[in-house]
Amino acid sequence: MIDPDAAAAVPDVERDAAGEKLSDVRGLGVGAPVLAFDVGGTDIKSALFDADGTALGLRRTPTPIADGDRTQVLLERLEVLAAELRAAHPDVVPQAAGLVVPGIVDAEAGVGVFASNLGWHDSPLRDLASARLGLPVAFDHDVRAASWAERRLGGARDYADAVVLVIGTGIAGALLVGGVPYTAGGYAGEIGHSPIADGPICPCGARGCLEAVASAGAIARRYREATGIAPDGAKDVIARAAAGDEVAAEIWNSALDALTMSLAQLTAVVAPQAVVIGGGLSRAGGALFDELRRRLADRLSFHRIPVLVPAELSGNAGLLGAALRARELT
Amino acid sequence: MIDPDAAAAVPDVERDAAGEKLSDVRGLGVGAPVLAFDVGGTDIKSALFDADGTALGLRRTPTPIADGDRTQVLLERLEVLAAELRAAHPDVVPQAAGLVVPGIVDAEAGVGVFASNLGWHDSPLRDLASARLGLPVAFDHDVRAASWAERRLGGARDYADAVVLVIGTGIAGALLVGGVPYTAGGYAGEIGHSPIADGPICPCGARGCLEAVASAGAIARRYREATGIAPDGAKDVIARAAAGDEVAAEIWNSALDALTMSLAQLTAVVAPQAVVIGGGLSRAGGALFDELRRRLADRLSFHRIPVLVPAELSGNAGLLGAALRARELT
Known part of the structure; x- marks a missing residue:
């Protein structure tokens, strides 16, 4: 006992x-x-x-x-x-x-x-x-x-085909297909470790993973590496970008571009009705959601652009x- | 009548x-x-x-x-x-x-x-x-x-979770999830019109679509545009690349890179057991399949690399x- x-x-x-x-x-x-x-x-x-x-x-x-x-x-x-x-x-x-x-x-x-x-x-x-x-x-x-919780109780409530994206220290994802999580033997949904460019090398060993560029953790780390200043998280980098800090703006812009690329891929291939975004970065609000909506519409054409909604269950x-x-x- | x-x-x-x-x-x-x-x-x-x-x-x-x-x-x-x-x-x-x-x-x-x-x-x-x-x-x-035909009668016979990719004049795709085609209201599977880079502009209006770089049609067109010589299809460009034509090699290499990028995205996010490849380009055989297998393994890490098999129903x-x-x- x-x-x-x-x-x-x-x-x-x-x-x-x-x-x-x-x-x-x-x-x-x-x-x-x-x-x-x-x-x-x-x-x-x-x-x-x-x-x-x-x-x-x-x-x-x-x-x-x-x-x-x-x-x-x-x-x-x-x-x-x-x-x-x-x-x-x-x-x-x-x-x-x-x-x-x-x-x-x-x-x-x-x-x-x-x-x-x-x-x-x-x-x-x-x-x-x-x-x-x-x-x-x-x-x-x-x-x-x-x-599954977002589907039953939160932001994916109204969407049978949805992607849940958690952007925090890393980037994790899950696909809802026909209202239930799609697993593929446990391998589906690794959006954070899907490539969006030729680099950098990700700690996972793959090349150009989204997570290494666009997670809240990566945004803060990239700013620290570029300036020697340790920001108070990604939120601080975004605030600095808005205040005219060019290094911060460049890092935030490239993170948004990388996220847009992944969302555009998802839209074309999986075509979810909604992408439910949670994790620390989702608290950036309009700075994240409005920008992603604008860039996604700008990149695509006949595709069905998903609704981007905040996760509700924190x-x-x-x-x-x-x-x-x-x-x-x- | x-x-x-x-x-x-x-x-x-x-x-x-x-x-x-x-x-x-x-x-x-x-x-x-x-x-x-x-x-x-x-x-x-x-x-x-x-x-x-x-x-x-x-x-x-x-x-x-x-x-x-x-x-x-x-x-x-x-x-x-x-x-x-x-x-x-x-x-x-x-x-x-x-x-x-x-x-x-x-x-x-x-x-x-x-x-x-x-x-x-x-x-x-x-x-x-x-x-x-x-x-x-x-x-x-x-x-x-x-x-569905490849699933019932052809190359996807043994794979409930598969992607069928037809690489010809354009690039078309379809997802099999749990053994049946996944539709998402008709919008799923547009792998040819999913972005893999920042350019070029695709005739569909989107930016950086796979099809505009890596379809058999695009490979032939790109060679013609670069050299003024009209090749006898993508097959001819691949043969020229193998024979030491540097322009052909560069075009074929970039097409393989673009296809690898899309397959890597698919592997990470959808994680199919197999990708069944048909269309004109699939007749390139090892020049296509072996190269894609090698490059895909090289790009990824813990992911479940799908089997790449030729379509059987032509x-x-x-x-x-x-x-x-x-x-x-x-």
């Missing part, structure tokens, strides 16, 4: 990697109580959703780091978090748990195929988590689960997606 | 725009007899498929040109062709007809939304053809129908797709 001291030792994280505070979670609606875990490279979001669909005990804790088998350490941590949530809310009895993770995920098989920053290869995470938690576990890819879309998936098991 | 002189006046076309002769048609398999029409900008392929699935009376005739309402002239021509086929094979009684056309097609509604070279806008072609032919008509997009995939769709009505 769980050592209460170990449990008490799990610290909370004040802000995530992108500097976001934990925000309010939209309700799931009425249904079975479920546990939900959104595991990322740096932190884990966890909560217990009650029968009304309210998130109880929502917190963000660091993803445990360990030499050797990180999967066992992670599972142990999930068990601790689950025990704490159950102990704090003894009257809410979860019927299932949802677990979503990044990387290449084979949701059908319940396998984490690969995640560069979490260290597993072909790990049967669904069954391992189920054994640890003593509950049926729904297992999915974090961004596809997020797209950083909690993955967690909500995990909870929705868990409820589907009950 | 049909004027027999008008019928007799329909000439046959020896070779299509890409210089291809009419080739043998693969059998459909056993089923109801059906008529099939594949209408293109320059010619119409038509045939009567019998209960064994053999194509009878297969021919290629010019798409009629007329001022004013070209749709009525086209429908009249389809009626003539159907009458001739029925007259030549009185013992084969078609139960339905399949009609496939290019452009933006809303197959579900039976509407030709738009086709730049055929002159219709929001034309209810399915019902119009059905009234003319006195048969139930299955209506679809030519390349999506071709992809120029008849659209016609076979029309026949398959017609049989689905019986």
Whole structure:
């Protein structure tokens, strides 16, 4: 059983990697109580959703780091978090748990195929988590689960064919086809790692990935590299561009061009009705959305230009997606 | 009724725009007899498929040109062709007809939304053809129908998630998702009109379309423009490149780079198991397929690289797709 001291030792994280505070979670609606875990490279979001669909005990804790088998350490941590949530809310009895993770995920098989920053290869995470938690576990890819939450509860509500794009430290994407996430064995939707130019080399090893040019992380990094000044995130670079800083303007302009190129490709080939954009960069508002709309219309011709809408579930879309998936098991 | 002189006046076309002769048609398999029409900008392929699935009376005739309402002239021509086929094979009684056309097609509604070279806008072609032919008509997009034929009978047989790419005068594409063509209201699959660079301006009005750089037509045109020499098609440019012609090598190299860029985008975002390549350029064999495989692997990293396979149904995939769709009505 769980050592209460170990449990008490799990610290909370004040802000995530992108500097976001934990925000309010939209309700799931009425249904079975479920546990939900959104595991990322740096932190884990966890909560217990009650029968009304309210998130109880929502917190963000660091993803445990360990030499050797990180999967066992992670599972142990999930068990601790689950025990704490159950102990704090003894009257809410979860019927299932949802677990979503990044990387290449084979949701059908319940396998984490690969995640560069979490260290597993072909790990049967669904069954391992189920054994640890003593509950049926729904297992999915974090961004596809997020797209499912945006489809059910958020910005993709009105669009059966949509792309959900999360532009933050990196750029992640998921395709909704006919109203459901399209997986292609776990490989679909890697918009951040699709090439839009001949360079630069991306940390993933490919050439010219969108993420290396146009993520919020890349925009801040490129400005720092060009000027020696560390900006306060992409938001600061955009503000500097608006204020007449030519280096900032050039970096922001090239990021918009790269995003436009990717959106134009998506429009021509996948033709979604809508692109739902979330993540830190989406808070740039009109500076992002109006510019992308204008540039996209300018680049294309007979194509059906998708509606560009902000994501509505903020950083909690993955967690909500995990909870929705868990409820589907009950 | 049909004027027999008008019928007799329909000439046959020896070779299509890409210089291809009419080739043998693969059998459909056993089923109801059906008529099939594949209408293109320059010619119409038509045939009567019998209960064994053999194509009878297969021919290629010019798409009629007329001022004013070209749709009525086209429908009249389809009626003539159907009458001739029925007259030549009185013992084969078609139960339905399949009609496939290019452009933006809303197959579900039976509407030709738009086709730049055929002159219709929001034309209810399915019902119009059905009234003319006195048969139930299955209506679809030519390349999506071709992809369906490749899926059922050809190169995509083993792949539920595939992209079919036809590289000829232009570049057309269709996505198979979960084994069936994905339409997005008729807008999906426009790989030829997806941007891969900042230029040139494409005749469609968009900027940097793949088709303007890498279609067989563009390769021949670019060589002619660069040298004043009219090559014998893209095949000739590829042969000249192999023989040391630097201009030809540069053009072929940039076409391969552009195709690689599009395939890399497809791989990252749609992640098909296979890309089935047909059209005139696919006959370049290893010069195309081996180079694309090498360059694609070189560009990407963790992605699932699709198998690249030749289309198997040659120029008849659209016609076979029309026949398959017609049989689905019986």
